[in-house]
Amino acid sequence: MRDGILVINAGSSSIKFSLYISDGDDKPLLSCKGQVEGINVAPHFIAKAPHGGVLNEQRWPDQPNLSHSALFKYMIQWIEAQLGDAELKAAGHRVVHGGSLYSQPLLINDDLMAELETLVPLAPLHQPHNLAPIKALKEVHPELLQVACFDTAFHRSNPWTAQSFALPRKITGEGVKRYGFHGLSYEYIARQLRQIAPAVARGRVVVCHLGSGASMCAIHEGKSIASTMGFTALDGLPMGTRTGTLDAGVVLYLLQQKGMTAKEIEDMLYKQSGLIGVSGVSNDMRVLLESSEPHATEAVELFVYRISRELGSLAAAMGGIDALVFTAGIGEHSPQVRERVCKHAEWLGVEMDDEANQRGAQMISTMESPVSVWVVPTDEEMMIAKHTREVLQSVKVA
Numbered sequence: 485m486r487d488g489i490l491v492i493n494a495g496s497s498s499i500k501f502s503l504y505i506s507d508g509d510d511k512p513l514l515s516c517k518g519q520v521e522g523i524n525v526a527p528h529f530i531a532k533a534p535h536g537g538v539l540n541e542q543r544w545p546d547q548p549n550l551s552h553s554a555l556f557k558y559m560i561q562w563i564e565a566q567l568g569d570a571e572l573k574a575a576g577h578r579v580v581h582g583g584s585l586y587s588q589p590l591l592i593n594d595d596l597m598a599e600l601e602t603l604v605p606l607a608p609l610h611q612p613h614n615l616a617p618i619k620a621l622k623e624v625h626p627e628l629l630q631v632a633c634f635d636t637a638f639h640r641s642n643p644w645t646a647q648s649f650a651l652p653r654k655i656t657g658e659g660v661k662r663y664g665f666h667g668l669s670y671e672y673i674a675r676q677l678r679q680i681a682p683a684v685a686r687g688r689v690v691v692c693h694l695g696s697g698a699s700m701c702a703i704h705e706g707k708s709i710a711s712t713m714g715f716t717a718l719d720g721l722p723m724g725t726r727t728g729t730l731d732a733g734v735v736l737y738l739l740q741q742k743g744m745t746a747k748e749i750e751d752m753l754y755k756q757s758g759l760i761g762v763s764g765v766s767n768d769m770r771v772l773l774e775s776s777e778p779h780a781t782e783a784v785e786l787f788v789y790r791i792s793r794e795l796g797s798l799a800a801a802m803g804g805i806d807a808l809v810f811t812a813g814i815g816e817h818s819p820q821v822r823e824r825v826c827k828h829a830e831w832l833g834v835e836m837d838d839e840a841n842q843r844g845a846q847m848i849s850t851m852e853s854p855v856s857v858w859v860v861p862t863d864e865e866m867m868i869a870k871h872t873r874e875v876l877q878s879v880k881v882a
């Protein structure tokens with residue numbers, strides 16, 4: 485019998501799922517994917533086949549406040565009906581925070597859940613939503629093996645200096661440090677690079693994960709050395725709606741001089757800043773690139789400038805750079821942004837092949853370029869599925 489592996493990625497207003505079927509040795513095969521979105525507003529379930537065709541869609545116009553758990557149960561029932569001759573063997577969850585300790589995916593038990601609950605204050609906007617489906621699934625399937633895959637885990641190989649803030653020990657001792665995020669994406673890219681270009685994978689690589697959330701990571705010999713996100717996923721690059729790096733003095737100014745509440749500041753930094761804040765037009769890079777509004781142009785300019793600055797910083801953390809990788813929505817699909825970033829990086833030895841970039845080739849630098857440049861699509865769900873299958877196999881062997 486084939487194994488069904490369910491991957492869950494839950495946020496505050498949506499629960500995304502992907503169902504994989506695994507035969508054993510080959511990579512898990514995507515069977516279907518989908519999400520419940522608009523939770524607490526206008527819930528909407530949609531499921532699609534791997535090639536994108538809609539398999540099922542459901543709305544609840546009379547029940548806008550239908551609970552998370554009721555929607556989750558609907559989703560699980562639908563998924564189970566798709567298993568065919570496979571048996572649901574395990575569920576892998578994206579858990580944003582694994583704290584200082586967890587550098588690997590882990591089999592979930594009551595002790596681990598209690599530990600993960602203690603990390604909620606470090607990621608109050610994400611962690612509770614990541615943990616809720618684990619509990620909901622346990623209610624429906626108490627025996628199902630569940631695995632937590634942490635977005636912070638890949639960065640635990642960072643040296644002490646890259647993880648530290650120059651704050652008093654009293655505070656840093658409580659866990660106020662740089663954790664880094666998007667780790668599942670970076671780990672996936674590091675594994676892909678081993679297949680695509682093994683020599684490159686052994687070198688010093690900077691990966692730019694440019695999606696609606698954006699960050700960059702310095703990877704040396706397959707291990708994370710430094711990244712742009714820090715204590716929270718607010719740090720580093722400007723994103724669709726988040727500020728990125730901000731002088732902490734600005735927060736004090738907003739509090740003390742503008743009399744803003746913590747909640748108002750949180751909203752401003754997470755939801756009203758970044759590309760939308762600077763442009764006043766959109767948080768979508770496609771719209772900004774097509775807009776003739778001066779503020780839209782400036783938003784793109786600032787985005788590229790900050791990527792370029794961080795690139796220098798991450799190269800410095802590794803003592804140089806051998807390769808640059810673009811991934812996620814903007815990184816995979818925008819030749820224009822890639823071109824502009826590469827132009828700024830000529831001083832580092834980046835020589836872009838314009839034709840290859842426009843064509844969307846895998847390698848987009850010239851053959852002579854001292855630093856090779858790559859476009860590698862990310863797949864965080866596949867990374868979770870692989871981890872979950874590895875844990876499942878280790879349990880079977882034990």
Ligand code: ADP
Pocket residue numbers: 694695696697724767768769770773812813814817818
């Ligand atoms: P998420 O972080 O939500 O997973 P994605 O990695 O899917 O985001 O990236 C979403 C972003 O990618 C969108 O906001 C959009 O700005 C950008 N994007 C997608 N396609 C293109 C494109 N062809 N050109 C420029 N930007 C694009």
